[in-house]
Amino acid sequence: MVVSIEFFGRQRLVTQTHSIKMPITGETRLNDALEYVRNLFPALHLDDGAVLVTVNHEMASLDRVLNANETVSFLPFIGGG
Amino acid sequence: MPRPSLLKAHVKHYNSNLMKILKQIKYEPARVVGGYTDRILRIDLGKSDIHVQELSPDFKHKYIGGRGYALKLIWDGTTRETRYDSPDNILVMASGPLGNEPGFPGTGKFIVGTISPLTDTFIDSNVGGHFGPLLKLAGFDALAVSGISQKDVVVLVDGDARTISIAAASVYDEDTDEGALSFGQQLLQDANGGELSDAMAAVTAGIGAHNSRFGIVNSLFFDRRRKRIRSKQAGRGGTGTVMRAKGLRGIVVRSSLPRANGNNAVDKEGVRREGSKLKEVVSKCDSQQLNLGAWGTTGLSEFMDKLHIFPINNYQYGQSPESKNLFAQVFLERYFSKKIPDGCYYGCNLACSKGAENVELTRGPRKGTKVNIDGPEYETVGAVSCMGIFDPQFVMEYNWYCDEYGLDTISTGVTIGFFMECFQRGFLTADDVGYELTFGNIEAADRLLHEIARGKGFGKVAGQGVARGKKWMAQRYASRNGASEEAALAEISKFGMEVKGLEFSMYISKESLAQQGGYGFALKGPQHDEAWLIFIDQVHKELPTLEHKANALKWFPLIRTWFNATGLCKLPWIDVRNPEAAKTAEPVKNLPTLAYYVGYFNATTGSNKKLEDLLDDSERLYVLQKLINLRQGKGTRPHDQIPLRAMGPAYLNEYQFRAEYYDNWLKEQLGDGKLPGSPEERHKLLLEKRAEAYQQLCDIVYEKKGFLSNAIPKRETVEKFGLMDEQADQLLKKFGM
Numbered sequence: 001m002v003v004s005i006e007f008f009g010r011q012r013l014v015t016q017t018h019s020i021k022m023p024i025t026g027e028t029r030l031n032d033a034l035e036y037v038r039n040l041f042p043a044l045h046l047d048d049g050a051v052l053v054t055v056n057h058e059m060a061s062l063d064r065v066l067n068a069n070e071t072v073s074f075l076p077f078i079g080g081g
Numbered sequence: 082m083p084r085p086s087l088l089k090a091h092v093k094h095y096n097s098n099l100m101k102i103l104k105q106i107k108y109e110p111a112r113v114v115g116g117y118t119d120r121i122l123r124i125d126l127g128k129s130d131i132h133v134q135e136l137s138p139d140f141k142h143k144y145i146g147g148r149g150y151a152l153k154l155i156w157d158g159t160t161r162e163t164r165y166d167s168p169d170n171i172l173v174m175a176s177g178p179l180g181n182e183p184g185f186p187g188t189g190k191f192i193v194g195t196i197s198p199l200t201d202t203f204i205d206s207n208v209g210g211h212f213g214p215l216l217k218l219a220g221f222d223a224l225a226v227s228g229i230s231q232k233d234v235v236v237l238v239d240g241d242a243r244t245i246s247i248a249a250a251s252v253y254d255e256d257t258d259e260g261a262l263s264f265g266q267q268l269l270q271d272a273n274g275g276e277l278s279d280a281m282a283a284v285t286a287g288i289g290a291h292n293s294r295f296g297i298v299n300s301l302f303f304d305r306r307r308k309r310i311r312s313k314q315a316g317r318g319g320t321g322t323v324m325r326a327k328g329l330r331g332i333v334v335r336s337s338l339p340r341a342n343g344n345n346a347v348d349k350e351g352v353r354r355e356g357s358k359l360k361e362v363v364s365k366c367d368s369q370q371l372n373l374g375a376w377g378t379t380g381l382s383e384f385m386d387k388l389h390i391f392p393i394n395n396y397q398y399g400q401s402p403e404s405k406n407l408f409a410q411v412f413l414e415r416y417f418s419k420k421i422p423d424g425c426y427y428g429c430n431l432a433c434s435k436g437a438e439n440v441e442l443t444r445g446p447r448k449g450t451k452v453n454i455d456g457p458e459y460e461t462v463g464a465v466s467c468m469g470i471f472d473p474q475f476v477m478e479y480n481w482y483c484d485e486y487g488l489d490t491i492s493t494g495v496t497i498g499f500f501m502e503c504f505q506r507g508f509l510t511a512d513d514v515g516y517e518l519t520f521g522n523i524e525a526a527d528r529l530l531h532e533i534a535r536g537k538g539f540g541k542v543a544g545q546g547v548a549r550g551k552k553w554m555a556q557r558y559a560s561r562n563g564a565s566e567e568a569a570l571a572e573i574s575k576f577g578m579e580v581k582g583l584e585f586s587m588y589i590s591k592e593s594l595a596q597q598g599g600y601g602f603a604l605k606g607p608q609h610d611e612a613w614l615i616f617i618d619q620v621h622k623e624l625p626t627l628e629h630k631a632n633a634l635k636w637f638p639l640i641r642t643w644f645n646a647t648g649l650c651k652l653p654w655i656d657v658r659n660p661e662a663a664k665t666a667e668p669v670k671n672l673p674t675l676a677y678y679v680g681y682f683n684a685t686t687g688s689n690k691k692l693e694d695l696l697d698d699s700e701r702l703y704v705l706q707k708l709i710n711l712r713q714g715k716g717t718r719p720h721d722q723i724p725l726r727a728m729g730p731a732y733l734n735e736y737q738f739r740a741e742y743y744d745n746w747l748k749e750q751l752g753d754g755k756l757p758g759s760p761e762e763r764h765k766l767l768l769e770k771r772a773e774a775y776q777q778l779c780d781i782v783y784e785k786k787g788f789l790s791n792a793i794p795k796r797e798t799v800e801k802f803g804l805m806d807e808q809a810d811q812l813l814k815k816f817g818m
Contacts, residue, residue: 006387008383008384009371009376009409010369010372010375045369048663049668050369050370050658051369051370052620052621057388057620058619058622059622059623075620076370076384076658077371077656077669078381078384079613079654079669080588080609080616080655080656081378081610081613081652081655
């Protein structure tokens with residue numbers, strides 16, 4: 001089982017890719033995905049309060065269990081100018 | 082001094098003697114104290130009259146500045162019969178008490194407010210640049226122009242020479258005379274012995290503003306870094322059309338007074354302290370978040386596409402594989418030639434005003450010319466996607482031509498997109514237009530843009546905007562097909578993206594009930610500067626109930642109104658999230674950053690207000706604007722209704738584009754999970770549910786705002802804010818209250 005982790009905008013300048021796949025088990029949580037990305041790309045700034053951690057483009061709790069083929073992304077806060 | 086290549090051909094026309102002064106007064110510029118001069122410059126172009134109006138201290142306490150001043154002048158100085166081209170219509174330009182402070186980010190904003198040619202009620206548009214700050218340094222909190230000049234004129238407000246003049250507009254060559262940018266640059270040079278200076282700024286309106294209802298006011302200033310004239314736009318609602326209707330081609334303002342501490346703040350150290358805090362947050366966070374400093378607002382395109390919010394093909398689809406051609410990196414790599422801080426006013430370290438130099442036009446009457454382009458902003462990119470076009474070069478050229486002609490990129494794109502959909506659905510024919518007006522057809526879109534600007538061909542129809550375009554289309558279709566005009570109008574209104582006469586800004590609101598309200602209740606029409614709640618609603622899921630949505634639809638318009646009254650840009654607050662906000666109960670309000678703004682206001686003006694007090698001040702302005710809408714016939718519940726397209730997939734093709742998503746949404750709504758059998762039935766049921774939810778939202782939002790269920794403000798609401806003058810009393814009586 002895998003989930004897809006997407007990178008947007010400025011994040012891609014660091015990751016050099018639009019997305020990666022992360023293997024999961026039935027107990028993998030969103031926080032595990034966050035740590036996985038932090039380890040893989042230490043230059044990405046994913047500090048608490050700096051980005052919105054989402055599953056399938058909706059904000060989710062970090063202890064949420066991930067399901068196969070879901071999409072994790074780190075969105076900036078957009079206020080609409 | 083290097084001259085932009087655009088104007089090389091025009092240099093020979095320079096001659097300061099071309100400025101024939103028709104009327105001039107001497108004046109003593111008032112000193113700015115605590116952010117205010119307590120003066121308004123009043124000019125009646127019909128009578129060639131110039132006078133300085135002194136304000137009582139109460140005026141600023143009650144109406145704050147910016148939008149507040151414009152509202153009060155329009156309320157007192159116009160009537161229900163006033164239209165955009167009436168002599169008594171007033172064109173107001175006003176900064177605010179917090180405008181003009183290089184120690185604090187985003188203080189170059191000013192408001193252009195008037196009675197709109199699109200909505201027939203109050204419209205205002207906020208715009209950056211140096212004009213607002215320089216007007217204040219030249220001695221005025223606001224400039225109010227009434228009357229109509231029989232000949233084209235310009236106004237010169239010279240704080241250095243201490244003169245205010247009305248002069249005949251100079252005549253150059255056709256390109257310069259038609260162009261807001263070209264004319265403005267020439268005007269600034271003529272007014273300053275041929276040299277460009279950052280002690281001067283101008284506002285201008287081009288030929289497109291003369292020939293359409295959605296003309297803009299360009300705000301021009303000299304950028305010392307780029308060594309050229311740059312422009313920002315007061316884009317919404319046809320303020321430039323009003324300017325041209327008055328025979329006013331441009332206004333120049335000059336002041337050589339220092340900008341630093343230009344407001345003579347009561348507590349200078351307090352201003353410095355609050356400004357430093359905000360600058361630190363912007364400096365630390367923007368590059369990790371939206372990266373506006375590098376990409377400008379074009380960075381939004383990718384997120385809007387990903388979240389199905391990009392307004393493709395007249396808001397039919399929110400996403401396309403072709404959208405990537407319009408993402409920020411494309412503009413950064415191909416066009417944003419200088420990677421330098423690009424603030425539209427001194428001291429702003431967000432610096433999001435991106436631009437490009439020497440871009441060669443490949444289309445239109447200026448084909449082959451190399452021009453300097455300011456932008457594109459996200460809204461312009463979105464407007465091009467609205468026409469089904471995904472060509473970045475076209476975005477740049479569309480941007481420049483709209484600015485030069487003086488056309489709103491949003492209304493132009495939405496109107497063209499609307500007629501493209503009329504063509505798609507068989508209402509409009511090639512015989513009507515003169516060519517095939519299909520989505521994605523760059524040649525057709527480009528041709529129609531120039532026709533709108535010149536008031537030629539089908540541009541005469543399209544230049545009237547969507548609201549009038551809907552009626553024209555229904556009449557035309559009905560007479561051609563022997564059909565009911567009423568039925569045709571009802572069908573066309575499903576996808577005619579306007580409310581109150583103003584075209585929507587560039588976000589699909591179908592999946593956010595809160596944003597449907599953000600557009601529908603917006604007093605000026607569907608522009609997102611009252612409330613942009615899509616992200617909070619759709620992604621954060623922080624507005625789960627009608628009560629939550631209604632609270633947001635009260636709070637955000639009030640705080641955003643305050644920004645528009647004080648001369649401030651909202652971006653450093655709303656688009657740069659302070660990490661401390663995560664520790665608060667409502668992170669989306671970004672309250673830690675707002676605290677800096679409250680501190681800045683108090684330090685500048687010597688007040689001791691809390692955020693709640695500022696929101697109360699804003700609510701007074703909000704209710705006053707509501708009264709103007711009521712007077713102008715745009716203030717009741719039917720005027721807050723939005724097109725079907727804004728609340729859901731208006732047609733089956735849109736439903737099918739995201740069938741799985743919509744089916745899941747319906748299942749959640751129905752509870753038992755049993756869906757109707759056919760896609761047609763599901764689509765119909767979904768739209769019924771959406772329409773029902775919107776009406777429920779109306780009820781609760783009106784209650785929160787102190788209005789009756791017909792959207793008319795209660796007497797006690799008007800009285801609470803000290804607005805019950807004779808006019809308000811008579812107006813409410815007329816509505817049976």
